[in-house]
Amino acid sequence: MAAGLSTKGLPLGRHAADVRRRIEAMEHLLERSFVIPGTKQAFGLDVILDLIPGIGTSIAAAMGVYMAWEARNLGMPKTTILRMMGNVGFDWLLGLIPWVGAIPDFFFRSNSRNLKMIKRHLDKHHPGTSTINHG
Numbered sequence: 001m002a003a004g005l006s007t008k009g010l011p012l013g014r015h016a017a018d019v020r021r022r023i024e025a026m027e028h029l030l031e032r033s034f035v036i037p038g039t040k041q042a043f044g045l046d047v048i049l050d051l052i053p054g055i056g057t058s059i060a061a062a063m064g065v066y067m068a069w070e071a072r073n074l075g076m077p078k079t080t081i082l083r084m085m086g087n088v089g090f091d092w093l094l095g096l097i098p099w100v101g102a103i104p105d106f107f108f109r110s111n112s113r114n115l116k117m118i119k120r121h122l123d124k125h126h127p128g129t130s131t132i133n134h135g
Contacts, residue, residue, distance in 0.1 A: 016125075017128065020122055020126075022070065023067050023115060024115065027112055027114075029044055029063075030046040030060065030063055030064070030111045032044050041106070043106060045060065046064075046111065047106065048102075049095075050101045050102035057091075057092055060092070061088050061095070067115070068085055068088065068114065071118050071121070074118070074121060076118070080117055080121070083117065084114045084117060087114055088114070090108070090110065091105065091108060094108065
């Protein structure tokens with residue numbers, strides 16, 4: 001497993017900094033928790049779940065919807081949340097293609113896209129939650 005964000009001890013509070021830590025952990029789990037040996041190509045649970053036709057991609061989509069739910073709790077604009085849901089929906093549709101649906105997940109990372117939108121909102125409206133990204 002790739003070194004990175006630990007899910008142990010994630011805060012349960014509603015404070016923006018707590019939300020930020022939870023969604024960063026979810027994005028990491030879904031998009032970057034493993035590395036293909038001998039490469040720097042990261043992938044996550046989203047790709048693995050896409051290998052289980054129908055059920056797996058729906059589980060991954062539900063996890064992506066959780067990030068949009070957290071965004072709603074932060075008071076993000078409805079239009080941004082709709083864009084996030086569109087990203088999750090598009091990813092879900094791609095994942096419905098048995099086996100082949102996992103391939104686009106290497107390129108269209110809906111959860112990473114959604115995390116960027118949430119971080120932009122947090123950085124603007126809750127600047128105290130910003131963290132230094134060490135790569």
